[in-house]
Amino acid sequence: MGSRQHVAMTGNEAVAHAMRQINPDVVAAYPITPQTDIVQFFSQFVADGMVKTEFVTVESEHSAMSATIGAAASGARAMTATSSQGLALMWEMLHIASGYRLPIVMPVVNRTLSGPINIHCDHSDTMGALTTGWIQLYSESAQEAYDNMIQAVRIAEHPDVRLPVMVCQDGFITSHGIESLEVLSDDEVAQFIGEYKPAYSVLDVDNPVTVGPLVLPDYLFEMKFQQAKAMEASRRVILEVGKEYARLTGREYGFLESYKLEDAERVIVVLSSTAGTTRAVVDELRRKGEKVGLLKPRVIRPFPASELRDALSHARAVAILDRAETFSTQGGPLFCEIRAAFYDAPKRPLMRNYIFGLGGRDVGTSQIESVFADLAEDVARGSVKTPVSYLDVRE
Amino acid sequence: MATLRELSRMPEVLVPGHRMCAGCGAPIVVRQVLRAAHAPVVVANATGCLEVSTTIYPFTSWQSPWIHTAFESAAASLSGVEAAYRSLKRQGKISQDIKFVAFGGDGGTYDIGLQSLSGALERGHKMVYVCYDNGAYMNTGIQRSSATPKGAETTTSPVGKVQPGKRGSRKDLTKIVAAHNIPYAAQVSPAHWNDLYAKAEKAFAADGPAFLNAIAPCPRGWRYDSSDTIELCRLAVDTCFWPLYEVENGKIRVTYKPKEKKPLVEFLKRQGRFNHLLRPGNEGLLEELQQEVDRQWEDLLAQSES
Numbered sequence: 231m232g233s234r235q236h237v238a239m240t241g242n243e244a245v246a247h248a249m250r251q252i253n254p255d256v257v258a259a260y261p262i263t264p265q266t267d268i269v270q271f272f273s274q275f276v277a278d279g280m281v282k283t284e285f286v287t288v289e290s291e292h293s294a295m296s297a298t299i300g301a302a303a304s305g306a307r308a309m310t311a312t313s314s315q316g317l318a319l320m321w322e323m324l325h326i327a328s329g330y331r332l333p334i335v336m337p338v339v340n341r342t343l344s345g346p347i348n349i350h351c352d353h354s355d356t357m358g359a360l361t362t363g364w365i366q367l368y369s370e371s372a373q374e375a376y377d378n379m380i381q382a383v384r385i386a387e388h389p390d391v392r393l394p395v396m397v398c399q400d401g402f403i404t405s406h407g408i409e410s411l412e413v414l415s416d417d418e419v420a421q422f423i424g425e426y427k428p429a430y431s432v433l434d435v436d437n438p439v440t441v442g443p444l445v446l447p448d449y450l451f452e453m454k455f456q457q458a459k460a461m462e463a464s465r466r467v468i469l470e471v472g473k474e475y476a477r478l479t480g481r482e483y484g485f486l487e488s489y490k491l492e493d494a495e496r497v498i499v500v501l502s503s504t505a506g507t508t509r510a511v512v513d514e515l516r517r518k519g520e521k522v523g524l525l526k527p528r529v530i531r532p533f534p535a536s537e538l539r540d541a542l543s544h545a546r547a548v549a550i551l552d553r554a555e556t557f558s559t560q561g562g563p564l565f566c567e568i569r570a571a572f573y574d575a576p577k578r579p580l581m582r583n584y585i586f587g588l589g590g591r592d593v594g595t596s597q598i599e600s601v602f603a604d605l606a607e608d609v610a611r612g613s614v615k616t617p618v619s620y621l622d623v624r625e
Numbered sequence: 626m627a628t629l630r631e632l633s634r635m636p637e638v639l640v641p642g643h644r645m646c647a648g649c650g651a652p653i654v655v656r657q658v659l660r661a662a663h664a665p666v667v668v669a670n671a672t673g674c675l676e677v678s679t680t681i682y683p684f685t686s687w688q689s690p691w692i693h694t695a696f697e698s699a700a701a702s703l704s705g706v707e708a709a710y711r712s713l714k715r716q717g718k719i720s721q722d723i724k725f726v727a728f729g730g731d732g733g734t735y736d737i738g739l740q741s742l743s744g745a746l747e748r749g750h751k752m753v754y755v756c757y758d759n760g761a762y763m764n765t766g767i768q769r770s771s772a773t774p775k776g777a778e779t780t781t782s783p784v785g786k787v788q789p790g791k792r793g794s795r796k797d798l799t800k801i802v803a804a805h806n807i808p809y810a811a812q813v814s815p816a817h818w819n820d821l822y823a824k825a826e827k828a829f830a831a832d833g834p835a836f837l838n839a840i841a842p843c844p845r846g847w848r849y850d851s852s853d854t855i856e857l858c859r860l861a862v863d864t865c866f867w868p869l870y871e872v873e874n875g876k877i878r879v880t881y882k883p884k885e886k887k888p889l890v891e892f893l894k895r896q897g898r899f900n901h902l903l904r905p906g907n908e909g910l911l912e913e914l915q916q917e918v919d920r921q922w923e924d925l926l927a928q929s930e931s
Contacts (some may be wrong), residue, residue, distance in 0.1 A: 255712040258705055282716055284708040289744030293701035296741065299694050300669070300705025306712060308705065326694050432690035433710055435665035435723055442693035443680035 233415050241404035244372040244411055245337045245397070246271030248379035249309060250281055251419035252335075256301035256308040258286035260294045263349045264401040265313040265339040291316035295323035302332035303441050305431030307383075309334065313401060314341035317355045321362070327394045328363030328457065330441060331429070333386035334394040336364075337379065340502070340553075341401040342589045350590020351401040353501065357554035357563045363457055365395040365464055366531040368501045370487075373411040375399040377481055378528075380414070383423045384471045390463040392429060400503040402590065414479065422478060461532050468529060485534035486541055487526045490516060494523025496605040497542060497579075499568065500551040501527060504586070504593055511598040522602050530564070535571035542572075547580040547605040547614075551621070553587045561585075561618040580605075582614045586621035597622050626819060627660075635660045636688075638668070643679040643686035648851025650841030650858065651675045651757040653815045655728060658755050658837065661825035665689065666724045667706055671699035671733030674764045675757065697737040699727040700745035700754055707750045724829050725752040730841075731772035732762045735798050746805040746834045753828045756798065757841035767846040771796040774866075775917070776910055777898045779846070784901045789910055794917060802836045803872040809835040811871035811880075816858035820869055820880055827873065840867045848897025860892040865922040870929065879929040886922070889915045 239247065246268045249257070257276075259269045276285045286301075288294045294310045301308035312320065317338060327334050342352040356366060367382060369375035375397060382395040399405055414422070430439050445453060469484055476482035489509050491497060498508050505526035515522045525541055527534065542548055550569075552562020560566060565583035572578045584601060587593045601621065608614050638659045645652050651674060659666060670676040670693045679686040680693070694702040703725055713719045729738055734756040742754060761779045762768040769782040773791045778784045782791035803810040808831040813821040821839070828835035840861050844851040861867035862881060866889060869881040890911065893899040902911050 255716070256705060256708045258708070282712065284712040286704055286708045287748065288701065288704070289740060289747070292698065293704070293741045293744055296694055296698035296701035297705030297708065300692065300702035300707075301709040301712075302705075303692055303702075304706045304709035304713070306709035308709070322695055323698065432667050432692050432706055433713065433719060433723065435667070435690060435721060438688060438690045440680050440685035440687055440691045443682045443685060444677045445682040449682050 234412065234418065236410060236412050238408050238410055239372055240267065240406050240408050241372040241375050241399045242267035242339065242406065243271060244376040244413070245311070245379055245399070247413055248376050250275045251414070251416050252307070252309070252379070252383055252423060253281050253420070254283050254309045255306035256284050256286065256298070257310065258288050258294045258297035258301065258308070259310045260288050260291050260312070260316060262291070262313045262316040264341055264405045265311050265316070265337070267405070268311045268337060268339070291319040292323060295320040295327060298334050299323060299327050299330065299332060302334050303330065303431070304433045305428035307426045309336065311337040313339045314343055314355045317359060318343055324359055324362035324364060326442070329453070331392040331457070331460070332394060333392050335379065335382045335386055335397065336394065337375070337397045337399070339401045339405045340398055348589040349401070351403055351553070352588045352590065353553040354555065356396060356398050359396070360531060360563060363393065363461070364531060365393055365461070366529065367395060367397050368528055368530065369397065369399040369404065370502055370505045370526060371411070372404060372409040375404065376411060376413060377475065377479070377483065380419055380422060381471050381475050381483060385464060385467055387426055388467045391460050391467050393460050393464060398502065403503040412479070418478065422475070465532050483528060485527065485529045485537045487528060488541055489524040489526070491523035491525060491541060493521055495521040495546040495609065496602055497523045497525055497545045497548045498551060498598065498601060499525045499527065499548060499564065501553065501564070504551060504553070507593060507595060508598050511595050511602065514595070515602060520602070533567055538568055538571050539575050542579055543575060543577045545579040547608045549582055549584060549601045549605055551584050551586050551601070555585055555588065565618070580608050580614050582608065582616065583618045584621040585618070591622060593621070627822060629818070632660055632818070632822065638666065638687065638689045639679065640686050640688055642684065644681065645674065645678045646844060646851070648844040648854045649674070650759060650815060650843065650854055651730070653854070654755065654757045654839040654841050657815055657818055657821050658726070658825045661822050662724045662726070662829050664722050664724045666726055667692070669693070669699045669703035669706065669725070669727040671727070671729030671738055672696040673730040673733050675728055675730065677764065696733050697741055699729045699733060699738060699741070701741040703727045703752050704745045704748065704750045707752055727752060727754045729754070729756055730763070731756060731758040731760060732770045735772045735796050736770050743805065746802065746807050746836070749833050751833060753835045753837065755837045755839060757839050759841045759843040759846060760795070761843070761846050763843045763846045772798065776902050776914055778901060779898070789901060789907060799836070799838045806875065807834045807836065808832060809871065809873055811837055812867060812869055813837050813839045814858045814862050814867055814869060815839065816855045817862060817869060817881060824871055827871070846898065849895055853895065857892070857895060860887065860895065863887045864889045864892040865918055866892050868922060868925055870925060876930050877925070877928045879925060889918050
């Protein structure tokens with residue numbers, strides 16, 4: 231497509247469109263609800279000769295990630311896509327992708343993990359992958375999923391980073407909802423992402439490399455240390471790429487997006503599509519004169535601890551909404567990490583946690599309003615009565 | 626056909642300095658197979674003895690590019706490498722002709738890697754997959770696999786008061802692979818180096834996936850003197866425990882018929898893992914094993930083209 235245009239697309243279609251424009255050398259993928267559309271759209275691009283991609287129709291997600299790793303280690307720009315059980319089946323290979331420092335970009339359409347089986351949205355899949363060494367970007371809308379895909383390539387491939395990136399969007403809510411969004415022209419994307427310059431390739435037979443050797447206690451620790459350093463370096467790169475993307479599109483991306491936060495006394499922190507619902511409630515309550523706000527993290531790995539502290543320290547009460555359980559009985563994954571980020575902070579707002587929306591349980595404005603109402607009670611009381619609660623569950 | 630002198634002068638891909646056990650069949654198989662590539666190769670390795678013993682960081686015994694990802698993923702990872710090769714070659718970014726070969730033990734091939742192998746075969750990647758079959762999980766300390774022969778003692782099929790070693794027959798992986806209708810599949814033995822070399826040449830030349838199943842004795846797991854490896858390979862073939870045959874474009878051909886088929890016990894009695902079968906009371910099991918070998922050999926001959 232020659233020019234920038236406004237289009238109506240589902241989240242999955244927007245991601246597939248981005249993949250076509252990224253035009254990877256290899257895609258190895260396996261279908262799973264609700265990611266399936268991405269694979270189907272991309273298959274058609276391959277069938278119509280619109281991409282240069284070798285499409286490897288693997289027999290499982292384990293092999294999808296294994297083949298993507300093989301392709302990436304061969305100096306190819308390589309991608310896959312998945313959801314839920316697929317991500318779980320990839321588990322051991324996720325660590326190998328990041329441990330081998332391969333800049334793989336993978337859209338993940340968030341869906342709950344079995345059991346029991348359920349195909350709808352929550353974040354138990356990617357929250358379970360927080361320790362796999364992947365950068366994680368979360369998207370509220372099809373536009374953000376598209377924009378994150380394009381930026382993810384640059385972040386992953388940056389020489390100081392060389393880490394894989396998950397681009398997450400909410401299953402069905404975003405993946406199957408049609409939205410209006412702006413897409414770049416093919417040329418703009420090609421220019422923005424540039425040519426991939428791999429650090430090494432197993433196809434370079436004149437300069438043979440041994441990829442994936444046995445590394446014993448004398449060296450493995452240093453490799454993991456370097457990986458942590460790369461994750462640290464990604465913080466700068468994520469911001470640089472976000473600024474460059476803003477110059478191109480007018481849409482700037484950082485670690486967090488705040489909404490009416492400056493003077494907010496009560497704040498909800500939530501990822502992805504539920505931020506949209508929360509924004510509507512913030513507008514409604516602001517009309518009534520209530521000082522409420524929203525903070526939507528875009529990046530969870532690396533974890534933006536100092537940015538969260540800066541953004542939330544002025545608030546009186548904060549509710550962190552987690553679309554995943556840890557079963558620690560101490561709250562969801564976001565809650566635990568955000569609360570830990572405030573341990574050394576001189577000023578700590580009241581903080582409470584809600585587990586919500588598991589297995590696709592719908593979250594509407596009334597539930598979000600009830601959270602703000604609970605926060606008002608906490609503020610009045612000066613303390614949190616229930617640190618961890620379940621939003622809209624039948625007890 | 627190359628002579629032994631010619632073969633011995635060919636450049637090595639797997640060079641000395643690695644830490645495979647003396648007498649291990651696996652590196653012998655690797656070195657014989659790779660002589661037939663006649664092109665630069667990229668090697669993939671499943672997790673296992675060969676992988677851990679040849680690449681102890683920061684050292685490597687591999688003179689060609691080599692990749693290991695996980696236990697069950699050698700075929701899948703090599704699929705990705707081969708797909709990248711096709712993509713980059715089509716784009717003019719690579720001009721050389723390169724061959725692709727995976728090595729996996731029986732654990733990584735018969736068991737945990739069977740699905741990814743099957744997927745790669747069905748998709749038609751142009752690669753050679755070599756299973757070095759030593760009949761158990763030797764790397765983790767001799768646990769039974771689906772390649773372990775019936776009656777063999779391993780650490781997870783021990784001989785006890787109520788169990789005479791491994792129960793059940795081994796899987797016929799070569800036939801399973803051949804059922805994917807790939808261009809070439811064969812069984813080989815390093816004792817028959819000329820047969821192995823010819824089959825490896827066919828495998829590398831095949832226009833699609835090819836598979837070699839190589840018997841690879843393990844002195845530790847089979848419990849024999851490490852100088853007897855090639856002798857055991859020969860006995861496996863001469864007793865028809867490990868028939869040499871190929872399946873080329875669907876046609877089965879036995880490539881070596883022993884002049885005199887030796888009794889199975891000649892192969893078994895040389896290995897400590899079968900000691901218990903020779904004790905009084907196990908004659909029935911021994912006879913059963915002989916009958917199974919006989920039946921499979923007769924079946925194979927009946928299916929063979931010549």
